[in-house]
Amino acid sequence: MNRSCVNFWKTMVVNLNFLCWLCGAFVVAFGEFQMIHSKFASLITTFWPIYPANTLVVTGTIVTCVCYVGVLGGMKENRCMLTSFFVMLFILMLVELAMALVFLVYSREIDTYFERDLMQSLEIYRQSSPGGNKTIKDDFDAVQHLFRCCGVHGEADWKGNVPISCCTMDPCNIPFHTYWKEGCLDKLKNWFAGNYLSTGAGVVTMFIIQFICLSITIPLFCHFKKRGLGYQ
Incomplete structure (x- = not known):
C-alpha cells in the first residue's frame, strides 16, 4: 500500500471517528436535556437503568470515549x-445488538412491569398525606x-379521591367535575415507544x-x- 492510500484510509478513519464522536456528544447532550425536563422518572422505577434519557447518556458517553x-x-x-479502538468498538456493537434483542424479546414483560410501576405510584399518591x-x-x-x-386505566383507579389534574376544566372549581376518560397507561406507553423509536433510530445510525x-x-x-509501524 503506497503512502497516498495510507493517507486516504487515515483521513477516512479520523473523519468518520470524529463524526461518530460528535454524534455521541450530541446524544449525551440530548439525554441530559431529557433528564432535566422529564416529569416521569419517579413513576417508572423498575426500568430506571433503561429509561430513555439514561440510555442516551450512558450510550453517548461510551461512544464518545x-x-x-x-x-x-x-x-x-x-x-x-x-x-484498543477496534476491540472496544466491537464490544460496544455487540452490547447494542444485545440490548435491541432484549427489548424485542421481552417487550410484553416490560409492558407488565410498566403497568405495575404506575399502579404502585398511583397508590402511593392516593394514600399519601397532603405534604407527602x-x-x-x-x-x-x-x-x-x-x-x-x-x-392508570381510568378515573376509577382513584377510588373517589380524584386529583385536580384529572379535571378537564381549568380552573377546576365547578360543582360537577368532568374528568379525562382515558387512562394514562396507554398514552405513556406510546410516549415511551416514541422515545425509544427515536433513540433506536439514533443508535442504528451510530451503529452504521x-x-x-x-x-x-x-x-x-x-x-x-x-511495515512494523504504529508503536512509536
Whole structure:
C-alpha cells in the first residue's frame, strides 16, 4: 500500500471517528436535556437503568470515549490505539445488538412491569398525606395534565379521591367535575415507544457509522502491522 492510500484510509478513519464522536456528544447532550425536563422518572422505577434519557447518556458517553481513541489512533498512526479502538468498538456493537434483542424479546414483560410501576405510584399518591411524596405527586399530576388522562386505566383507579389534574376544566372549581376518560397507561406507553423509536433510530445510525469505522480501520492496521509501524 503506497503512502497516498495510507493517507486516504487515515483521513477516512479520523473523519468518520470524529463524526461518530460528535454524534455521541450530541446524544449525551440530548439525554441530559431529557433528564432535566422529564416529569416521569419517579413513576417508572423498575426500568430506571433503561429509561430513555439514561440510555442516551450512558450510550453517548461510551461512544464518545471509544471514538476519541479512534481519532487519536488514526492521527498518530498508533497501532496500539487502533487495536484498543477496534476491540472496544466491537464490544460496544455487540452490547447494542444485545440490548435491541432484549427489548424485542421481552417487550410484553416490560409492558407488565410498566403497568405495575404506575399502579404502585398511583397508590402511593392516593394514600399519601397532603405534604407527602411530593415528587411522585408532581410527576403524576404532570402526566395527567400533559397527556389529558386520568389514573392508570381510568378515573376509577382513584377510588373517589380524584386529583385536580384529572379535571378537564381549568380552573377546576365547578360543582360537577368532568374528568379525562382515558387512562394514562396507554398514552405513556406510546410516549415511551416514541422515545425509544427515536433513540433506536439514533443508535442504528451510530451503529452504521461504527461498522464503517470498524471496516476501514482493518486495512490501515494491517498496513502498520506489515511495515512494523504504529508503536512509536
